[in-house]
Amino acid sequence: MSIEPTGEATTTEVAVRAEGVWKVFNPGLANEVTALQEIDLTVTRGEFVSLIGPSGCGKSTLLRVIADLTHATQGAIQVAGMTAAQAREDQRYGMAFQQAALFDWRTVRRNVELPLELQGWSKDKRRVRAMELLEMVQLADFAEHRPWELSGGMQQRVAIARSLAVDPPLLLMDEPFGALDEMTRERMQNELLRIREETGKSIIFVTHSIPEAVYLSDRVVVMSARPGRITDVISVNLGQRNEDTREAEVFFESVTAVREALRGRTSGAVRSRVGEV
């Protein structure tokens, strides 16, 4: 077993650990797909890790395996020191998708309350908590609105508030800003970083945007398709993000590094550097 850079971390410091994870869809059939091959990934507590790679390389599948929405064919997943299934049952993570997936028949506030409702929270406590979260995503004024009355960006903020409702230590986000325009997107990125700072969550974030991955992350995990595997892990050291970050030299250097890592996969010339990062 290879030693990971974070291998010496104790269990309490590990948010997510994937070891030798494989996911094969339709095994043995003509349409067999190896979506994940031998994935090793460790996310430490409080870390922001992005997954990037071409369409179909298994980013969503990896996230779904971690979330116990689907089972790994082989390998072990650990979330907050327990199995993925236990972590889901204990609500140790919150999830946000590309679609906000809000329930139209509920008000904005009651959408945020949904996970609390499922956990059996009392009505009053639910309400207080939901308002607190809507405050955080700056949508308190829209608490009694219906989801369809909100813009796409606002809906996505509601979805993020909902994913934070039970205060899970881990956030799993699958292209949450994928459907937003560039301006809204950058605002949402800042907002997410602010929320992360306020709450200290560990975050795994799937994206197709290189600048987005770089701007948000401590580490960018680069994946390649068919079979889906990790080809590179690039550390980003931008320090405290501010308005100038996106124009800073280090920012562009990291963007270039990620872009080359993505390209290296297609040329096949760059060998996997996972083990050395």
Added chain:
Amino acid sequence: MGQRLRSVWPPVLIAVVLLAAWQLLVVIQDIKPYLLPAPSLIASNFFSDVGLMWAAALYTGTTALLGLMFGTVLGILAALLAQRFVVVNNLVTPLAAGLAAVPIIALTPLLNNMFNITSRTPRVLVTVIIVFFPMFVNVTRGLIQVQPVQLELMRSMNARPRTVLRALRVPNAIPFFFTGLKIAAPLAVIAALVAEYFGGPQSGLGSRITSAAANTAYGRAWAYVVASIILGLLFYLTVLALERWTAPWTSRSHHN
């Protein structure tokens, strides 16, 4: 308000023009009432018979309402059962198409023999069966056709199947329920009415139409047809109002 008036105007205008043309045609061409009675004749019959008509509409309306209620309840119960079996998912659409082609109304004479023909029962029963299918098919669809991402969300929140049903599938089915009800409500009136054509108590709109026609009172027969149309519209509009009131999101939320 101005908006609403503007949208009401054109159909009203068209109706008035059509009625005038109809009247003119009948008068000028001297068309016999058994072919086509003039609107004026139908109107005079309508108003001279309004008391009886009210009673007949009440009778047929009650049959339709009873059938609609029982058929709807049965349709919902069957849908709740069906959604538990994945196979149904692929069967519902062809099933709907197939069932739409079955002339259930043709069962009436048989039901008349099976049950007491002098009672309302066989008529309600026909209506129940006719209402059942659109309700069953649509509600089942609504329970099954939830967004996959919403299902994943529920699973990520560790929701049990029972909770998924209550918090996701049932509310998701409400617009579908109303789609079914908008089909079923006018159908219930038609079923209740046509069921009267096959004998039994002579107190409903359908019976009045047949007996007026048999007595060559064509103006009266048509007046009862008009009353039937009004009854059907009333059922439909009630459902529409109910939808607006209880599920305001159904008409506005087709964004994703």
